[in-house]
Amino acid sequence: MSNYVKDDDLENIRQIFFEECAEQLSLLEEELSSLEETAEVSEKINTIFRAVHSIKGGAGAFGMEKLVRFSHLFEAVLEKFRSGECVVNSVSIAIFLKAADVLTDIVSFYRDGTDLSVQDNVSEELNGYLEKIEKYNDNSEDINSFCFSPIKINLEEENTFYIQIIPEFFFYENGDDIRNILFFLEKKGTILVEINSLNIPCLDTFETNKTYSIWNVEIKTTYDKSEVEEIFDWSGNSIKVNFLDCEKFLEEKNKDCTFLNEEKKEPILGKSLQISHKENATIRIDTKRVDSLVDLLSEIVINQGAIRAQMKINDIRPGSPLDIAISDLEQLTHELQENVMAMRAHPIKMVFQRMGRIVRETSRVANKQVALHLEGEDTEVDRSILEKLSDPLTHMVRNAIDHGLESTNIRTISGKSSEGNLFLRAFHRSGRIIIEVEDDGSGLNCDKIYRKAISKGIINSKSIMEKEEIQNLIFSPGFSTVESVSDISGRGVGMDIVKKSISDMGGRISISSEKNEGTLFSISLPLTLSVVEGLIFRSQNQNFIVPVSSVVEALLFQKNKIFEISQGIWGYPYRDQYIPIFYSGKVINKDFINGYNNSCIIVENEKREKIALIVDEIIDQSRFVVKSIEKNYKKVSEFSSATILGDGEVALIVDVDFLIEIFSSKNYNKLSNFGEQ
Known part of the structure; x- marks a missing residue:
């Protein structure tokens, strides 16, 4: 190992390369997925070509032979499409997608040491394009059918071009390598290359976002200028290329560009080196560092709660200098926390494009x-x-196509368009992110679902269920309405996994379906799994938290207004409706007898279903750091997570959706199981 590059430094550079590979592979899949739907095919092919070329360039620097070899083959095929020798269609796009998968597998092989499956069939399909072109261009067997007159040509005639190549900073930033350009130039003829490094300044004036080296290339070739220029087309504006005459070339090549210790003097061609295309500079940060920063900020929030608790104990009144200073600190911490959380935020586009x-x-x-x-x-x-x-x-999209959307014939008979429509939407609402998966298919067949659930033993044949309950049966483990197992579905795994995965993220899923009109699945997720804005209340001498996003209103509880809806079910008047009530003391003690209750919190779920949560006292509203109960203890059905208060006490965060589901009138019989796993 060289004295100039340590093992740790080299490993860091490798990791940066793999990060860039991930970006290029994501771009590759995104462009391939939309290739068939756009009129700008040539532009997209160029983008795809550059992505593959960038991967190949970096792989070559690290000696990743398998990656270089396959990306070179992929690149050669893409070149045929760029030149117009091949036409993009659904078959070629399918092959390109397979090739992108192979690139992903090979990158994983070098990064994680995963097994590399045999990909010879994909290589054969790619080679098929090259063989077709060669066969098409090989007319030797029909040569006798042509009549032509020979003409005299000078085989020794060559063109000489003098080229000055000035890479921009983002040429290297994109993971490219000047050697790739020189490699393709060498294929066109004989080249003589010199590097002008006289522009490189002393370390005290060296700028890391500039490039200083200039490459001077003399090429002797039988190709014309336009064919040589094609080599630089894929680089776009990441390099500046000047074709010079011999005299100007020698003059520029021999210029002394040194400016050591000379103040206020710009290097030759310095303007071309400025990266004015970027409005905001960006840097790469290890995600572990960002996560660590989030954890530290979370601890600061907990400590601020501790300070507030001590202020209350020492009777420091609101409005005092200390209270004002702490309030300012909390505001700054809140803004800092939002900015750090924004660093961890990514557009959902990267998941949607994969769909x-x-x-x-x-x-x-x-x-x-x-x-x-x-x-x-x-x-x-x-x-x-x-x-x-x-x-x-992925599960939901596959199910929507297999179960929801009808075949072309059935859609035509039903008066629908032959092409089924699948919608993926994402938007923010009430401090949560909502993701919708909707199809315009046949909708859920409740009769079929009900009969299948009985045959599977999921429900009793005497069970009387409403439409919504029947629809939710599709989330039962082992449930499937498909009669035979296919490559897509029928094994009874999928929607139960979907619900569990979403629940693990602190989310919920709901269904809305109408016969012959389609089905809408709505997923509601928290914006972050780290912090929750909550209302803290006290019940039976213990503190609990309910998320503010689920709170409709907090008001004084008037015991004389409650009434019995049916046996064991009590209601409370709220505006123009009557809603079920739940005494929070039942969470702690199943034999709880209504005692001192002073406040009422009206909470609702995503479907706008409400219950009245009766508590002893509402204490405060604040932001709380979310801690997992399941990881640190075990799953408790009534609570989604927990937090640590300023006095060090652990407070549980109420799962509002669970409460509403349990304490709706049709499920109230589950009270006997409350608090059990």
């Missing part, structure tokens, strides 16, 4: 025509949620 491929493959297997419509792709989601969102959405 385009799922739709393409599933519709092909199901032999259905499906159009995917994406809305709200720029909606930002916390990275911790985004990473867990792909699998549930």
Whole structure:
């Protein structure tokens, strides 16, 4: 190992390369998924070519032979499409997607040491394009059928071009390598290369966001200028290329560009080196550092709560200098926390774009025509949620195509368009992110679901259920209405996993379906899994928290207004309706007898269903750091998570959706199981 590059430094550079690979592979899949739907095919092919080329360039620097070899083959095929020798169609796009998968597998092989499956069939398909072109261009067997007259040509005639190449900073930032350009130039003829490094300044004036080296290339070739210029087309504006005459070339090449210790003097061609294309500079940060910063801020929030608790104990009144200073500190911490959380936020586009491929493959297997419509792709989601969102959405999209959308013939008979429509939407509402998966298919068949649930033993044959309850049976483990197992579905795994995955993220899922009109699945998720804005209340000498996003109103409880709806079920008048009531003391003591109750918190779920939560006292509203109960203790059904208060006490965060589900009149018989696992 060289004295100049330590092992740790090299490993850090490798990790940066893998991060760039992930970006290029994501771009590759995004462009391939939309390739068939756009009129700008040539532009997208160029983008795809550059992504593959960037991966190849970095792989070559690290000696990743398998990655270099396959990306070079992929690149050679893409070149045929760029030149117009091949035409993009659904078959070629399918092969390109397979090739992108192979690139992903090979990158994983070098990064994580995962097994590398045999990909010879994909290589054969790519080579098939190259062989077709060669066969098409090989007319030797028909040469006798042509009549031509020979003409005299000078085989020794060569063109000489003098080229000055000035890479911009973002040329290297994108993971490219000047050697790739020189490699392709060498294929066109004989080249002589010199590097002018005289512009490189002393360390005290060296700027890391500039490039200083200039490459001077003399090439002797039988190709004309336009064919040589094509080599630089893929680089776009990331390099500046000047074709010079011999005299000017020698003059520029021999210029002394040194400016050591000379103040206020710009290097030659310095203007071309400025990166004016970027409005905001960006840097790469290890996600572990961001996560660590979030954890530290969470501890600061907890400590601020401790300070508030001590102020209360020492009777420091609101409005005092200390109270004002702490309030200012809390505001600054709140803003800092929001900015740090924004660093972990990513557009949901990266997950939505992946669904385009799922739709393409599933519709092909199901032999259905499906159009995917994406809305709200720029909606930002916390990275911790985004990473867990792909699998549930994949299940839902596949189910929507297989179960929801009808075949072309049935849709035509029903008066619908032959092409089924699938909508993916994302938007923010009431401090949460909402994701909707909707199809315009046949809707859920409640009779079929009910009969299947009975045959599977999921429900009793004498059970009387409402439409909504029957629809929710599809989330039962082992449930499937498909008669035979296919490549897409029928094994009874999928929607139960979806519900569990969403619940693990602190979210909830609901269904809305009408016969022959389609089905809408709505997923509601917290914006972050780290912090919750909550209302803290006291019951039976213990503190609890209810998320502010679920609170409709807090008011004084008037015991004389309650009435019995039916046996064991009590209601409370709220505005123009009557809603079930739940005494929070029952969480702690199942034999709780109504005692001192002073306050009422009206809470609701995503469906706008409400209950009245009766508590002893409402204490305060604040932001709380979320801690997992399941990881630190075990799952407690009534609570979604926990937090640590300023006095060090642990407070449980109420699962409002669970309470509303349990204490609705049709499920009130589950009270006997309350508090049990």
